[in-house]
Amino acid sequence: MIRRTQRLGGAPIPSDPQDSLASSIAIDGPTASGKSVVGRTLAERLGLWFFDTGMMYRACTLAVLEAGVDPADVAAVIALVRRLDLDLQWQDSAEPRALLDGRDVTALLRSPEVERAVSLVSGIPAVRTELVRRQRALASRTPVVMVGRDIGTRVLTEARAKVFLDASLEVRARRRLGEQRDAGRSTTFERVMEETRRRDQADATGQRAVRREQAAPDALIIDTDMLGIDEVVEACREAYRAANAAA
Numbered sequence: 001m002i003r004r005t006q007r008l009g010g011a012p013i014p015s016d017p018q019d020s021l022a023s024s025i026a027i028d029g030p031t032a033s034g035k036s037v038v039g040r041t042l043a044e045r046l047g048l049w050f051f052d053t054g055m056m057y058r059a060c061t062l063a064v065l066e067a068g069v070d071p072a073d074v075a076a077v078i079a080l081v082r083r084l085d086l087d088l089q090w091q092d093s094a095e096p097r098a099l100l101d102g103r104d105v106t107a108l109l110r111s112p113e114v115e116r117a118v119s120l121v122s123g124i125p126a127v128r129t130e131l132v133r134r135q136r137a138l139a140s141r142t143p144v145v146m147v148g149r150d151i152g153t154r155v156l157t158e159a160r161a162k163v164f165l166d167a168s169l170e171v172r173a174r175r176r177l178g179e180q181r182d183a184g185r186s187t188t189f190e191r192v193m194e195e196t197r198r199r200d201q202a203d204a205t206g207q208r209a210v211r212r213e214q215a216a217p218d219a220l221i222i223d224t225d226m227l228g229i230d231e232v233v234e235a236c237r238e239a240y241r242a243a244n245a246a247a
């Protein structure tokens with residue numbers, strides 16, 4: 001279930017679901033490529049909702065762990081995800097909250113336990129089918145800035161604007177290291193680099209794009225290694241404007 005808790009100004013609200021899907025922007029990229037910060041800022045500038053699909057995979061993983069289900073037990077995970085009361089809410093267009101059975105679990109989604117198991121859960125094709133269905137249902141109601149791994153290639157294939165954010169393994173590992181230290185976790189660059197490499201491998205199945213050659217053919221590829229957040233956001237905004245100018 002997807003619920004909107006605030007009416008948003010600025011965003012064009014198409015009445016036609018197909019138009020809403022086409023007017024959304026799809027942003028893909030590997031872990032720590034900057035999708036979340038770029039997507040959030042872009043959503044604010046475009047007056048659209050920010051939709052981080054990683055939160056849904058993380059919330060499913062949290063539900064699996066809390067239920068005591070083994071993430072490797074595919075049948076049990078699928079059964080749990082299909083009946084899961086997972087809700088996304090927006091009190092602020094750029095800050096979605098994830099709710100499980102009405103409980104706000106947003107703060108729990110980046111725990112080391114969820115980090116370790118999320119690729120396993122998200123690698124199950126039936127889990128992906130279920131979440132893709134829910135993601136499309138939302139984007140057919142109002143245009144969104146949607147970020148993930150399969151947005152341009154599967155979830156929003158009809159989006160006029162698609163972007164793939166790329167960055168080298170070293171730069172991404174350095175960004176993740178900063179995030180982890182900010183969160184008070186002690187780790188090393190080598191360890192984070194290895195975790196990032198492993199995440200890329202685990203995320204490379206099921207129509208997911210973690211390398212630029214796997215991006216949607218009509219996606220704009222932005223190499224973010226040498227760019228600041230604002231420059232990336234502006235490149236995305238220009239891509240959105242150009243793609244939708246004639247619509």
Ligand code: C5P
Binds near residue numbers: 054055119149151
């Ligand atoms: O983007 P984020 O790191 O929060 O995503 C967490 C995990 O969720 C990814 O590593 C990936 O396994 C999964 N995911 C996915 N497809 C998406 C978004 C996230 O498989 N569209």
